Amino acid sequence: MLLRMSTLFLRTLREDPADAEVPSHKLLVRGGFVRRAAPGVYSWLPLGKIVLENVARVVRDEMNAIGAQELLLPALLPREYYESTGRWTDYGDLLFRLTDRKGADYLLGPTHEELFALLVKGEYSSYKDFPVTLYQIQEKYRDEARPRAGILRGREFHMKDSYSFDLDDDGLRRSYAAHRGAYIRIFDRLGVDYRIVSAVSGAMGGSASEEFLATAPTGEDTYVSCTNCDYAANTEAVRTVVPDTAADPSAVPALLELDTPDTPTIQSLVDRLNAMDLGRTYTAADTLKNVVLKVTQPGETKYEVVVVGVPGDRDVDLKRLAESSLAPASVELFEADDWAEHPELVRGYIGPQVLAGIGIRYLADPRVRPGTEWVTGANRRGFHAAHVVAGRDFAIDAQVEAVEVRAGDLCSVCGGELRIDRGIEIGHIFQLGRKYTDAFEVDALGPDGKPVRITMGSYGIGVSRLVAAIVEQSHDDRGIIWPRAVAPADVHVIGTGKADQVEVALRIGEELRARGLRVIVDDRKASPGVKFTDAELLGVPTSVVVGRGLADGVVELRDRAGGERSEVPLDSVVELVAERIAAEG
Amino acid sequence: MLLRMSTLFLRTLREDPADAEVPSHKLLVRGGFVRRAAPGVYSWLPLGKIVLENVARVVRDEMNAIGAQELLLPALLPREYYESTGRWTDYGDLLFRLTDRKGADYLLGPTHEELFALLVKGEYSSYKDFPVTLYQIQEKYRDEARPRAGILRGREFHMKDSYSFDLDDDGLRRSYAAHRGAYIRIFDRLGVDYRIVSAVSGAMGGSASEEFLATAPTGEDTYVSCTNCDYAANTEAVRTVVPDTAADPSAVPALLELDTPDTPTIQSLVDRLNAMDLGRTYTAADTLKNVVLKVTQPGETKYEVVVVGVPGDRDVDLKRLAESSLAPASVELFEADDWAEHPELVRGYIGPQVLAGIGIRYLADPRVRPGTEWVTGANRRGFHAAHVVAGRDFAIDAQVEAVEVRAGDLCSVCGGELRIDRGIEIGHIFQLGRKYTDAFEVDALGPDGKPVRITMGSYGIGVSRLVAAIVEQSHDDRGIIWPRAVAPADVHVIGTGKADQVEVALRIGEELRARGLRVIVDDRKASPGVKFTDAELLGVPTSVVVGRGLADGVVELRDRAGGERSEVPLDSVVELVAERIAAEG
Known part of the structure; x- marks a missing residue:
């Protein structure tokens, strides 16, 4: 070529x-x-x-x-x-x-x-x-x-x-x-x-599956990897490991309703609790946030109202919820109209205590497990409840992976800390x-x-x-740096401008082609600057520049990736380039 | 392979x-x-x-x-x-x-x-x-x-x-x-x-165009070719050559209306005319058939009513009309509802004499040219008109290619007779x-x-x-006969059944592959009959059969196209096959 x-x-x-x-x-x-x-x-x-x-x-x-x-x-x-x-x-x-x-x-x-x-x-x-x-x-x-x-x-x-x-x-x-x-x-x-990461299979159905993610800060997918062991997973597939924090429920006082006006956010609630002299200091992680969702099964038009409980310091990750625990259903947040249709749910003050009574399923993050104690809504505008114990004051219908994974969460394999990176899904393998x-x-x-x-x-x-x-993965501010296996050519030969330089460039190109290499020759009537800029943009791994040195019988060899440049004798450049490329392969 | x-x-x-x-x-x-x-x-x-x-x-x-x-x-x-x-x-x-x-x-x-x-x-x-x-x-x-x-x-x-x-x-x-x-x-x-045939460009727009038609009786396209010269054309693109048959219009008597009840077909009309003692013998070619069409321009919803006149011994070819003279408009025949909407057109008895007066365009086959004399409808139920002369008794708005081309029509290049064949359009080139x-x-x-x-x-x-x-083009009743350039393999090696025969077949296959040939080896546990039948169906040009002859050190070489079979020594079969195929290329 x-x-x-x-x-x-x-x-x-x-x-x-x-x-x-x-x-x-x-x-x-x-x-x-x-x-x-x-x-x-x-x-x-x-x-x-x-x-x-x-x-x-x-x-x-x-x-x-x-x-x-x-x-x-x-x-x-x-x-x-x-x-x-x-x-x-x-x-x-x-x-x-x-x-x-x-x-x-x-x-x-x-x-x-x-x-x-x-x-x-x-x-x-x-x-x-x-x-x-x-x-x-x-x-x-x-x-x-x-x-x-x-x-x-x-x-x-x-x-x-x-x-x-x-x-x-x-x-x-x-x-x-x-x-x-x-x-x-x-x-x-x-x-x-x-990276090869564990994945969930989503709409494809099936069981075991892994994704191949090209590491890239611009990637749409996030994945976790353990800083201690080999574990890596798509965030949707991460299994949550919970440190054992449950108190003895019998040591927890009875549920206590609190008058908490003007506490629309978790932080304002935490501040109010700490101002109340309840005998301990609260953080957002001690509160239980309850999010109302519409869950629609495939092929259905009617949705089920479901409440998901997560610690107050965590956000719900709808994608994770939809692709792991609730797949293949689709999941949406309650919106204004939905609240109007469900007056039994007190917006902003929902607690799981009443849900079983009104027939709504309650799904909870693994951190919200039987025996844990929470401050949560009292199902009454302006009121919250403290000393609310899972399993004592409310029932959990299922544990689900519902919260955003964070750097520092624990590895389910070795207990080490997880880190989070971004990647581009380039491959996916499923045991369907x-x-x-x-x-x-x-x-x-x-x-x-x-x-x-x-x-x-x-x-x-x-x-x-x-x-x-x-x-x-492979570029700099001047252009693409193709790995040779995918590059549009092996060698980019530039005749910098004068007719004899272009002629020699074409001759070198022909000789390289005769050796089975794929060659681009820049034989345009254009300035050397334009040609060099284009060569760097196009990103062919090896360039040969036929320029002023031609008068002295030398041409320049350039390596796009490393940036190295060297002068080589005109009569050995074809041999040299062919050898170097053969040595790479 | x-x-x-x-x-x-x-x-x-x-x-x-x-x-x-x-x-x-x-x-x-x-x-x-x-x-x-x-x-x-x-x-x-x-x-x-x-x-x-x-x-x-x-x-x-x-x-x-x-x-x-x-x-x-x-x-x-x-x-x-x-x-x-x-x-x-x-x-x-x-x-x-x-x-x-x-x-x-x-x-x-x-x-x-x-x-x-x-x-x-x-x-x-x-x-x-x-x-x-x-x-x-x-x-x-x-x-x-x-x-x-x-x-x-x-x-x-x-x-x-x-x-x-x-x-x-x-x-x-x-x-x-x-x-x-x-x-x-x-x-x-x-x-x-x-065959390369002249074509019309149809919906593509543009001017000069030719089609490449693979000759095949099963083809959807018909084309004409001259039995005398090199001329060939898609039937839509054929230009009609008309023998000079126009009489001197001044010698033709004035238009004569004839009472012709019960003449619904051209043939019944011709019979009636010849029974009438009009001083000459009529054939269908002397009558003028007028077909009413709806012509719709692209992007329009309203159609134009157009009448096309052709000699009574010819059928109108709507495809030809639409793709040549009337392109890019679409063309349909008048249907029952349309006749009801246009009472001014007397179905079965239309003559072009009245069309100019009612604002309907009249298009005519080149045979219907000024000076020619016809018998046609009198625009009155049950009546026809004789001595109707084009240009004297009716006007022609345009000549169009409207009739089915027939074997025996004349070549527009040399005047020789045309023949008609079928083909499959495999290529088309347009000067757009x-x-x-x-x-x-x-x-x-x-x-x-x-x-x-x-x-x-x-x-x-x-x-x-x-x-x-x-x-x-390339099959027989047993299967496909691939030309080597497209065949799924160069050689089909058949081990007829016994383990040692299959083993030798595989070895031959490997050796042929090592010489750059593309090989199929039939190593199945199946009867020789099944394998031979499949080989003929699949149509690989060359077969090597490793069968009973193996005991005597011979295998059989088969040529799918010609059917030749020959026994060759096992130890020279690879060389021989490779040589023969190289010789073909």
């Missing part, structure tokens, strides 16, 4: 696009890799297409290496399949839905569990056929509420999705482990810095189990002639997102 | 699928290349995906060779762009339309003229930037009324679409010629038998001109500082359809 900048369909930009917030978005647009076609929908220009293909090639390579077989399914899918598994409804507004000329409902595939399960059901029937793993690399569609950050979270994006089909749980674990290994090799080859094979009755005839229900795994890599994640 | 049938995700079928009418549909499904996901929507299984990629690779190769640059645009496109060019409306029911969560309208791209024109406008601004040709290989969407024949006419299909951008008409002609050459090389390399660049004001600043409006070409290849077209 030899691309000439004089004819390449590429115009770099000096200014960041107005809507760009994160470095990858700015640099991929400025470098002419992508262009926006609509919110969350991008076109890949020639260099972007090359980079995207480079990522796809590594993914394909490692998928083939674990025996996965490549297919290509349609994006336009009939409603009926997704109706069978409930995802037509569960996916909510995330799904692009459409109707054909005959009025039949279709969707644009967000992932393809249904179709792959049906394919396997259609082709395979005997236990001898299994296991099998199938994959595709293809456009996916999700109508994100806030498409953001360029191709980091798009509405049309490129994904590798694979599906394993096994006869039993051990087989599923092996398929899962094979994918985990392949993913490690893929992300290592692509030069990504990533039988949700989809149950829906479609995907069975194999066992050796004994009895049907065996197949168990599935589902594994995704965001191919287009990976391109952005790599740029997030 | 080495695929083992024992693990390949492939189950062949012995029965034709119930909905399959054409050979490619039957064989691609039976051979496990594709599976139907919805009407006109197909999944590509592993061997199908390989074949599809093989076709795409040849296309990509030749596009790159003419300097076209590969991009990848989204399929999900905002309405506004297609609104600007009128295609949001013009495409009618063919367009898949959808709405996002915010209520914004989108479509699934049927072709991408708008987006490419906008991309070029966004990146390029100077005459020095041009010419440029861009392409992509990507899924396209069209909501066909009758998706048929498997992947021959799908609703989601794979297409190569490219677009040229030139400063002037000469440039456009060069870009067009470059594409024409590339298409010839592509279809030659793929082993397709095709400025329809899209006008809509988006795509200009380049010329050398004189004045803007130059860019002119476009648009060029498509149906990549998935090509797979089917190749099968239509």
Whole structure:
């Protein structure tokens, strides 16, 4: 491959696009890799297409290496399949839905569990056929509420999705482990810095699951990792460890109602309590905050009113609640209209003491466990109650993971302190189990002639997102620094301006190409400054500058990542570059 | 590549699928290349995906060779762009339309003229930037009324679409010629038998255009070709040549009204005329048939009533009329309700004599030209008129190509006789001109500082359809006969059953792979008959059968296309196969 900048369909930009917030978005647009076609929908220009293909090639390579077989399914899918598994409804507004000329409902595939399960059901029937793993690399569609950050979270994006089909749980674990290994090799080859974190499976159904997160301060996902051991998890998946703080409930005085006017906030309540001379000092962590939620099960239109209790020094994390304890229901806060419909709930002064009596379920953070003592609402405007003991004065229907995880929380594995970081989800592996094979009755005839229900795994890599994640991790203020495996070229040869310099640049480019290297030659009529600026923006790992030194028979070699520059004799530059790149590989 | 049938995700079928009418549909499904996901929507299984990629690779190769640059645009496109060019409306029911969560309208791209024109406008601004040709290989969407024949006419299909951008008409002609050459090389390399025919440009807008039709009796397109010269054209594009038959109008008697009850058909009218002793013998070709049409311009809701006159021995071809003379309007026949609304038109007895007086346009076949004499309706129930002379007794507003082309019609180039055949449209090249660049004001600043409006070409290849077209041309009653360039493998090695035969088959396969060949090894526990049947169905060009001859140190070589079989020594089979295949290439 030899691309000439004089004819390449590429115009770099000096200014960041107005809507760009994160470095990858700015640099991929400025470098002419992508262009926006609509919110969350991008076109890949020639260099972007090359980079995207480079990522796809590594993914394909490692998928083939674990025996996965490549297919290509349609994006336009009939409603009926997704109706069978409930995802037509569960996916909510995330799904692009459409109707054909005959009025039949279709969707644009967000992932393809249904179709792959049906394919396997259609082709395979005997236990001898299994296991099998199938994959595709293809456009996916999700109508994100806030498409953001360029191709980091798009509405049309490129994904590798694979599906394993096994006869039993051990087989599923092996398929899962094979994918985990392949993913490690893929992300290592692509030069990504990533963490593998425990995850919850969300709308996909299923059990064990892990995410691969590219570490990046601009990431949308937060994850915790233990400062002491190897534990790492998506915040939604963190299990809370509670230090043993419960007092002997029999030593706690009886519930005491307190007149607490003008205490609309936790802090004002704490100040009032401490001014009351109740024999101890209170902090926000001693108060019990009760949050009223509307919980809607998939496919239902009516919601259930549920109250969640958390310590007053913690905020409720609705996403965590929805994706772990309450999945697959959707969860919303009570709003003005809802309060008006439920006069039995005294806004701002709710305590769990009355909930069982009025038939409302009470879910509590693990810190709110039987025997713990709290100050909470007295269900009467202006009044709170002290000495309210869980299990004595109120019942807990279930413990749920409901609060925001904080740095310093304890590790559920070793008890060490957790830290919180941000990352970009680039891969996700699931042990799905039988949700989809149950829906479609995907069975194999066992050796004994009895049907065996197949168990599935589902594994995704965001191919287009990976391109952005790599740029997030690998850039400086002048541009992108591509790892060689994904770079649009191996070498960027710059003829700085004069005709003879450009001519030599083209000759060097041809010789490098003849050695199997991928080359961009800047043969434009442009100033050396423009060419150097563009080269740094485009981020090809190695540059060769053919400039004034040509008169003395030397050219300059530049390394984009390290910034090193060295003069080398013109007649050995091709050999040297080829050797260095071969040595890297 | 080495695929083992024992693990390949492939189950062949012995029965034709119930909905399959054409050979490619039957064989691609039976051979496990594709599976139907919805009407006109197909999944590509592993061997199908390989074949599809093989076709795409040849296309990509030749596009790159003419300097076209590969991009990848989204399929999900905002309405506004297609609104600007009128295609949001013009495409009618063919367009898949959808709405996002915010209520914004989108479509699934049927072709991408708008987006490419906008991309070029966004990146390029100077005459020095041009010419440029861009392409992509990507899924396209069209909501066909009758998706048929498997992947021959799908609703989601794979297409190569490219677009040229030139400063002037000469440039456009060069870009067009470059594409024409590339298409010839592509279809030659793929082993397709095709014809290049003149075409009309239809809904795409623009001027010169040609279609590449794979010859096939199952094709949906008909084309004419001259039995005497090289002329070939899509039937819509045929220009009618009229033998000079006009009499001297002054020699024709005055219009004569005839009482012709019970003559509902042309034939009954002709019989009646000949029974009337009018001094000559009439044939259907002497009568003038007048067909009433509703013509609706794009974006309009009201139709215009138009009458088309054709010789009584010819049928009106609505598609031809709509795609040539009346494009881009849509054309429908008058129906019962319409007749009721227009009592001034006497159904069955319309003559053009009154049309000018009631403000209805009269369009006529070129055979109905000034000076010709006809028998036609008298605009009075039960009456016809003879000696009706065009230009004397009625006016013609325009000559149109309105009748069905017939074998034996005359060639517009040499006057030879035309023949009619069927084909499958596998490629289409258009000189679009400025329809899209006008809509988006795509200009380049010329050398004189004045803007130059860019002119476009648009060029498509149906990549998935090509797979089917190749099968239509290349199969027998036992299965597919793949040309090597597209075959899922070069060699199909069959171990006929016993363990040692399978082992040798695998060893041969490995050795062939080591020589860079793509190999399928049938290592299944299955009968020789099943394996032979599958090999013929799958259609790999060369087979090696490791069977009973193994004891004597020989294996059998089979050629799928020619059917030749020969025994060769085991220890030279790899060398021999590799040599033969190298010799082909």
